[in-house]
Amino acid sequence: MAQVLVMPRQGNTVESCLLTAWRVEENEAVRPDQVVCEVETDKASFDVEAGTEGVLLKRLFAEGDDVPVLAPIAVIGMPGEDWRAAVSQGVGQVQDADAGGTPSGTGLPASLPVASDDRPGPEAGPERISPRARRLAEAEAVSTAALQGTGPEGRIIQRDVEAALRDRPPLTAAARGAVAAGASIPAQGTALGGRVGLADLAGPAAGPAPSQRESAPPAPGAPASGYVETPLKGIRRIIADRMRNSLATTAQLTFNGSAPAAQLLALRNRFKASDPQRGLAEVTIGDLVNYVVARVVPRFPELNAHLVDGSLKKFEQLNLGVAVDTPRGLLVPVIRNAGGLSLAALSVETKRLAAACIAGTVKAEELTGGTFTVSNLGALGVESFTPVLNAPEVGILGVSAIVPRPVLGPDGTVKIELRIGLSLTIDHQVIDGAPAGRILKAIADGIGDIDLLSWGR
Amino acid sequence: MSMHDAIVLGSGPGGYLAAERLAAAGRKVLLVEKGALGGCCLNVGCIPTKTLLACAKHYLSALGGGQFGVQVERVGIDWPAMQAWKREVVDKQRAGLEASEKRLGVEILPAEGRLLGPGRVEAGGELRQAGAVIVATGSSSVVPRIPGTQGNPKVVDSTGLLELAALPRSLCVIGGGVIGVELAGLFASLGVQVEVVELMDEIAPFMDRDQAALLRRAMKAVRFHLGCKVESVEGASVTYRAKDGVEQKIDADLVLIAVGRRPNVTGWGAAEAGLDVHAGAVVVDDRMRTNLPGVWAVGDVTGKSLLAHSAYRMAEVAVADILQSPASGPAPVSRMRYDAVPWVIYGNPEAAGVGLTEREAQARGIAIRKATVPLRAVARFAAEHGFSAPGAVKLIADAANDRILGVHMVGAYASELIWGAAVMLEQELRIADIKQVIFPHPTVCEAIREAAWEL
Numbered sequence: 049m050a051q052v053l054v055m056p057r058q059g060n061t062v063e064s065c066l067l068t069a070w071r072v073e074e075n076e077a078v079r080p081d082q083v084v085c086e087v088e089t090d091k092a093s094f095d096v097e098a099g100t101e102g103v104l105l106k107r108l109f110a111e112g113d114d115v116p117v118l119a120p121i122a123v124i125g126m127p128g129e130d131w132r133a134a135v136s137q138g139v140g141q142v143q144d145a146d147a148g149g150t151p152s153g154t155g156l157p158a159s160l161p162v163a164s165d166d167r168p169g170p171e172a173g174p175e176r177i178s179p180r181a182r183r184l185a186e187a188e189a190v191s192t193a194a195l196q197g198t199g200p201e202g203r204i205i206q207r208d209v210e211a212a213l214r215d216r217p218p219l220t221a222a223a224r225g226a227v228a229a230g231a232s233i234p235a236q237g238t239a240l241g242g243r244v245g246l247a248d249l250a251g252p253a254a255g256p257a258p259s260q261r262e263s264a265p266p267a268p269g270a271p272a273s274g275y276v277e278t279p280l281k282g283i284r285r286i287i288a289d290r291m292r293n294s295l296a297t298t299a300q301l302t303f304n305g306s307a308p309a310a311q312l313l314a315l316r317n318r319f320k321a322s323d324p325q326r327g328l329a330e331v332t333i334g335d336l337v338n339y340v341v342a343r344v345v346p347r348f349p350e351l352n353a354h355l356v357d358g359s360l361k362k363f364e365q366l367n368l369g370v371a372v373d374t375p376r377g378l379l380v381p382v383i384r385n386a387g388g389l390s391l392a393a394l395s396v397e398t399k400r401l402a403a404a405c406i407a408g409t410v411k412a413e414e415l416t417g418g419t420f421t422v423s424n425l426g427a428l429g430v431e432s433f434t435p436v437l438n439a440p441e442v443g444i445l446g447v448s449a450i451v452p453r454p455v456l457g458p459d460g461t462v463k464i465e466l467r468i469g470l471s472l473t474i475d476h477q478v479i480d481g482a483p484a485g486r487i488l489k490a491i492a493d494g495i496g497d498i499d500l501l502s503w504g505r
Numbered sequence: 506m507s508m509h510d511a512i513v514l515g516s517g518p519g520g521y522l523a524a525e526r527l528a529a530a531g532r533k534v535l536l537v538e539k540g541a542l543g544g545c546c547l548n549v550g551c552i553p554t555k556t557l558l559a560c561a562k563h564y565l566s567a568l569g570g571g572q573f574g575v576q577v578e579r580v581g582i583d584w585p586a587m588q589a590w591k592r593e594v595v596d597k598q599r600a601g602l603e604a605s606e607k608r609l610g611v612e613i614l615p616a617e618g619r620l621l622g623p624g625r626v627e628a629g630g631e632l633r634q635a636g637a638v639i640v641a642t643g644s645s646s647v648v649p650r651i652p653g654t655q656g657n658p659k660v661v662d663s664t665g666l667l668e669l670a671a672l673p674r675s676l677c678v679i680g681g682g683v684i685g686v687e688l689a690g691l692f693a694s695l696g697v698q699v700e701v702v703e704l705m706d707e708i709a710p711f712m713d714r715d716q717a718a719l720l721r722r723a724m725k726a727v728r729f730h731l732g733c734k735v736e737s738v739e740g741a742s743v744t745y746r747a748k749d750g751v752e753q754k755i756d757a758d759l760v761l762i763a764v765g766r767r768p769n770v771t772g773w774g775a776a777e778a779g780l781d782v783h784a785g786a787v788v789v790d791d792r793m794r795t796n797l798p799g800v801w802a803v804g805d806v807t808g809k810s811l812l813a814h815s816a817y818r819m820a821e822v823a824v825a826d827i828l829q830s831p832a833s834g835p836a837p838v839s840r841m842r843y844d845a846v847p848w849v850i851y852g853n854p855e856a857a858g859v860g861l862t863e864r865e866a867q868a869r870g871i872a873i874r875k876a877t878v879p880l881r882a883v884a885r886f887a888a889e890h891g892f893s894a895p896g897a898v899k900l901i902a903d904a905a906n907d908r909i910l911g912v913h914m915v916g917a918y919a920s921e922l923i924w925g926a927a928v929m930l931e932q933e934l935r936i937a938d939i940k941q942v943i944f945p946h947p948t949v950c951e952a953i954r955e956a957a958w959e960l
Contacts (some may be wrong), residue, residue, distance in 0.1 A: 220933035222908040238840055240931040246908065 050099050050134035057117045058089045058412040063176045064116045065089050067284045072104045075127070084122060088117070088282045093376065099123055106131035112281065114193040138432025177204040180251065184209045189228040190218065196289040196451040198439070200356060201416075204281070211293070220245045255425070278427050283376045294439040299357075299476040302434040302446075303484050306467040307492035309450045311499045313466065314334055327392035334424045335395040337468070340494040342366055342386040342394065343501060345420050345443070348477055348487050352419045354440040360478050369418030369438055370398055372405045373485050379405040380438055382418040422447060426468065435473045446471035466494060506860045509635040511827065512626045514618040514773060517544025519804030519816030520641030521602060521869035526824040527637075528609035535635070536611050537618035537628045542644055543599050546813045549664040554687060556594045557667065558851055560587040561694035565853070572891060582695055586670050591667070620774040623799045627774075637799055637827045640780075640787060641816070642773055644766040644805035649679070653738035660738060660760045663688060673758035677743045679735050681708035685763035685849050686720070693726035700728040700755050702735055702745050709850060713862040713899055713913045715877065720856045720915045723895035730755075768806045784808065791840040793823035801827065804821045815846050845930040849920040850887055854896060857919035860911035863901055872904040874936075875892045876959035878952045879918040885947040890917060900956040907935040907960075912953065922950040 055065055065087040072084050076260040078098040085096050085107075098104075102124040109115050123131035177185070177192055181204050185192050189210050197204035208312045219227060223244050227233055230251040239245030280288050294300070345352050349362040365366060368386035372379045381401035386394060404410035421438045424447040435446035448469030453467045474489045477488075494501055511527050513520045516538035523538040526574065541548045567580045606613060616629035620640065626633045646662040654660045661669075663684050666676075676692050678685045681703030683705025695698040701708070709717045721729055732748040743755045768786045781788040783794035792803045801823040804816030818841065825839035847859040866873045880886040880896030890896070896916025902909050912926035929939060939957040944950055 148959065220931075221938045222933035222935055223907055225906060238842070239933065243932070245933050246906070 050105060050123050050129045050131055051102070052120045052134050053084060053096070053099065053122040053124055055115045055117050055119050055121050056094070056096060058092075058094065062089045062117060062412045063373050064114050065094075066282055067109050067111060067113050067121065068093065070107060070109055071095075072098075073106055075155075077103050078494075084124075089415075092379070092410045092415060093283065093408045094410055096121070098124055100382060103127045104130060106135075108135070163415045176202075178206065181209045185212075187227075188213055189224040190223050194285070196286055196293070198293055211296070216244075220493045222246050223249060235340065253299060272460060283379070287377050290360050290439070291436055298437050298439055300437045300473050301476055302471050302473040303481075303483075303488050304432050305472075305488045305492050306468060307455065307495035309466045309468040309495070311497065312495055313450070317497055327396070330399070331391060331395045333426065333450070333468075334422075334447065335391065335398060336498060337424065337445075337495060338368060338370065338383075338386065338398065339391045339394055340420055340498060340501060341420070341422055341445060342368055342389070344487075344490050344494045346387050347490065348483070350483070351474070351487055353442050353478070354419070355475060355478055356440045360442075363419045365417045365419070367417050369421035369441070370401065371421060371423035372402045374406045374408075376408070379410065379415065380421060381405055381410055381414050381417060382416065383493065384417070398455050404420040414485055420444070426450065430469075432469050433471055435471060437473055439475075443473040443487075444473045446473065470495075507535075507633050508798065509533050509612075509633060511535070511639065512537065512618070512628075512633055512635040513639045513641060514620065514626065515544060515641035515643055515804070515806075516542050517585060517641060517643045517804060518546050518813040519643075519820045520639065521606060522797070522817050523639045523641065523803060523820035523824055524606060524611045525609055527827065528606070530824070530828055532574075532828075534611045534691075534925070535628075535633060535838045536606060537614045537616060537912060539615070539617040541599065542613065543602050544952070547602065547780055549667060551813055552598055552698075553591045553595055553667050554579040554663075554691065556591040558585055558691050558694075558853075560590060561691055561853070565694055567685065574952035577735075582672070584695075591661075594956050596895075598676040602805070608647040619772060620778040620780065620800070622778045623797045626756060635799075637801065639820070639823055639827075640773075640775075640795070640800065640806055641804045642769040642803040642806045642818070644768050644811055646762065647765045647767050649735075649764050651679070651735050651738055654762060657738060657740070659741040659758075662762050662764060666692075666761050667685055668761075669759075673904060675757040676700075676759050676761060677702065677755045678743065678761045678763055679738075679743065679808065680763035680765065681705070681729065681731070682763065682765055683709065683848075684766075685761070686724070686850055686852050687738075688761060688763065689727045690724055693724065693837065694853050698757075699726065700730065700757065702730045702733050702743060702755070704734055706732045709856075711848065711862075712850075712858065713901075713911070714864060714915045716856060716897070716899060716915050719895060719897055720850065720854070723854050723915060724852060728934060742909075742939060754838075766805065766811055768808045770806065783937065790825040791842075793819050793841060794826065803915040810843055810846050812846065812848060815843075817849060818846075845927045847925065849926045851920065854894075854916050856913075856915045857923035858911065858913035859923055860909070860914065860930045861901060862911055863899075866901060866910055869960060871910065873910065874902045874907075874960050876900050876956045878956040878959060880949060880952050882955060883947065883951045886916065886949045886952070888947075898956050900953065902936050902960055907937065908933050909935065909939065914952075916949065918949045922953075925950065 058065060064371050067085055068088050069086040070076055073087065078084060080099055080101055082098045083095040084098050087094055087096055104122060105125050106123040108121050115121055120135055123134050125134065143306045178199065184206055190209050192204055195204050195208050195212055197208055199205035216233050220239050220243050223246055226246060226249050233244055234248050236249045237244030316333055316336065319331045322328050346366050353360050353362040353365050366387040368383045369380040370383060372381060383394065383397050401410065401414060418438060418441060420441060422445040423435045423444060425433060426447050426449040429449050431448050431451060433446050435444040437444050450466050450468045452464045454462050457463050470488060470492055474484045474485060510532035512535045513524045514537050516536050520536065521543065524534045528534045546552065558665060564582060564788065567577045570577045576629035596832055598603050614629055618626055618628040619640060621627055624634055624636060624638060628640055635644050666688060672695060675698040678689045678699060678701045685701055686708055689699045689701050707717045708721050719892060733745040735743055735745045737744045738760055741757045741760050743760055744752060746752050770782050774786065776783055779797060787795055787802040787806050787922060789795055789802050793803050795802050803819035803823050805811045822839050822841045847857060850856040863875060877897050879897040881892050886896060899913040900909065909929050936957055944954045
């Protein structure tokens with residue numbers, strides 16, 4: 049009896065996953081532990097295993113499709129078996145046992161949409177997009193599968209569709225019809241006023257359109273060779289959308305400062321030499337800075353907040369996002385209730401999350417819910433930078449390298465002091481310059497007097 | 506030697522509009538014209554014929570007033586007065602054009618110009634240089650090799666016909682294209698006996714076949730001889746061979762030669778300058794660039810679309826290209842497109858169209874849907890022209906995606922409403938889209954809406 053492999057659920061907030069790569073061809077034999085395909089959620093990627101032995105009878109989605117969780121993605125059975133029967137009956141579902149969530153007892157509705165090979169998969173579920181956004185997207189032939197929502201919990205709202213519309217040339221009426229049917233939109237049109245007309249569309253409306261993002265032809269006039277073109281996909285695409293959206297929708301500006309690093313370095317050296325039983329030997333400069341941030345930021349509620357649709361939501365608890373450089377790009381895992389953790393616990397949790405991000409095993413819920421973010425580039429020798437807000441957060445602290453700087457001592461002589469660079473980006477929509485300066489000073493003071501931090505009020 | 510930003514050779518619609526647009530953008534422009542400012546269109550083409558046609562329409566309205574309860578007595582034609590009105594309109598238009606060119610700072614040089622090479626022109630006995638040269642030398646009437654037409658005072662072209670001191674009693678028109686049909690209609694309206702001899706089996710070969718036949722039948726006062734080859738002309742007697750091979754003869758007072766126009770590609774240095782001329786026209790790309798750097802060509806001389814409004818658009822495309830500098834960022838899309846150029850025949854009645862005819866769609870292998878609606882189906886047309894007046898709208902749509910491919914119309918107001926159809930084509934509107942467009946009521950253009958619902 050053929051088995052249906054469904055898109056595993058990745059945490060409670062994930063509605064759909066991007067199918068990034070197939071690892072098994074149709075009619076190829078699979079073992080239960082064999083990886084069938086790779087999928088990506090909001091910010092992490094996962095392997096989906098076959099879970100049963102047999103032959104991959106049918107792939108139900110194309111690479112690049114956004115697939116709702118628990119939707120069938122493939123059928124595995126005996127050679128020659130009819131895959132349609134298995135899908136239509138919705139029986140024998142196989143799920144990745146490691147995926148967490150609710151692996152069993154989820155009945156599959158017989159009416160679940162099944163995409164054919166050459167068509168985009170079903171659009172996101174009803175909760176992933178607002179009704180207004182959906183109406184606009186349908187009227188303007190905007191594919192919502194590739195859209196990154198900026199509404200609550202990543203929901204696609206009207207402005208996301210409008211942003212997508214701004215990013216593409218206008219279409220003629222007939223071209224809209226063809227695009228809705230799957231045609232790709234070129235970067236530039238040659239019809240009236242630069243509109244994209246039918247003649248500009250890559251192929252016939254009914255033709256195969258595996259992925260809009262991949263098949264867009266190069267812009268007219270582009271050289272034919274001498275470069276490598278890589279369409280933005282998966283996490284890169286999400287980062288691109290997030291960053292652009294952040295810069296486009298917030299009024300961010302950065303304040304630069306520095307803090308004396310002598311106590312920071314001294315403490316670090318003591319920890320290093322301490323008894324490993326204390327759990328402090330592995331504490332890094334970054335951990336110490338995060339510890340200070342976790343103590344200072346909650347004192348400024350307007351900084352530990354989200355700005356969504358003109359409304360500021362201040363959080364009591366600090367969930368600290370920590371930027372991690374991974375082979376697939378920037379990930380920001382979140383340390384829950386960072387302000388309530390001891391330095392040792394904070395350090396251990398940070399290392400665990402960073403390792404999970406790099407290995408690609410981080411859970412989707414570990415990548416959401418941040419209220420303030422730290423991005424530390426000190427190890428790379430960066431002396432100052434302008435961190436980009438992780439919207440809808442309203443603040444992010446950039447931490448730079450510790451460098452020697454001349455300072456004027458109380459006695460009027462110039463001394464050389466080791467100082468750590470700090471760059472605080474805030475959203476000026478909600479935080480003014482002077483308060484931002486006070487916040488940066490508080491963080492710098494906390495770092496400079498880190499040896500006293502845990503002892504005072 | 507004098508320096509300019511741009512030199513324009515020829516002041517017809519393509520030339521004068523290019524000069525205006527460039528001057529408006531702050532460029533120093535020299536407009537070289539050997540004849541009358543405004544070119545053929547303004548002086549001996551579009552404008553004088555439409556003026557005389559207006560006179561003819563007033564005459565016909567007076568004659569037909571009885572049908573609408575208007576009693577008019579002693580209706581007559583004062584040809585010298587009509588000619589005077591024509592001259593007044595043309596002269597005032599030309600004066601207005603000259604004033605607006607000068608106001609924008611365009612220097613008008615009444616002289617013959619000669620292209621020497623990229624950026625170099627000789628005009629008025631002086632070498633002149635410019636970063637951009639626009640060739641807009643227009644076209645001329647084709648003189649066919651028919652025995653007896655050369656040096657025959659009874660044989661005229663359209664320019665000669667419009668200048669007649671007195672109306673002939675009868676006129677034989679050789680050629681049933683736009684100019685032949687328009688002038689046949691005009692003179693027939695003025696009571697002249699008109700016969701048209703056309704080589705092809707139908708008039709106006711670019712028209713949809715159904716519509717061409719409708720237009721021909723609507724011009725009841727004109728006798729058409731189709732599929733007939735003119736053998737010779739003697740005085741004002743035209744001998745032609747009919748389809749059945751039998752030789753026939755038309756005895757008229759005057760013969761009009763109207764077998765078309767061809768681009769003016771000689772006499773101004775094209776060959777010497779090294780300009781690429783192919784099939785009797787200056788070769789241009791979709792930005793109106795020629796093979797020579799810094800030399801653009803617009804209008805009839807390109808042989809692409811011999812229409813004043815095509816020349817206007819070509820001029821704008823060329824100017825956009827000239828004004829585009831690498832520093833000003835990515836090029837806005839300004840390319841010459843020919844698939845939505847509307848055309849008009851100012852006959853009696855008018856005809857107009859845009860896009861593909863049924864036959865062209867077939868030739869391209871496009872499966873179509875089509876619908877034709879007679880104009881009397883809409884109230885305003887019936888009220889103004891009666892219930893038996895000829896006129897129809899024909900819509901052609903792509904069967905695969907419902908996009909409107911062609912709109913064709915015979916009947917009053919066709920010339921004034923066809924631009925809307927051009928927008929439909931440019932915007933690639935589909936049948937369903939047009940059904941959502943609100944047309945004013947009561948109007949003749951409602952027939953387009955009716956036709957969309959018939960599709």
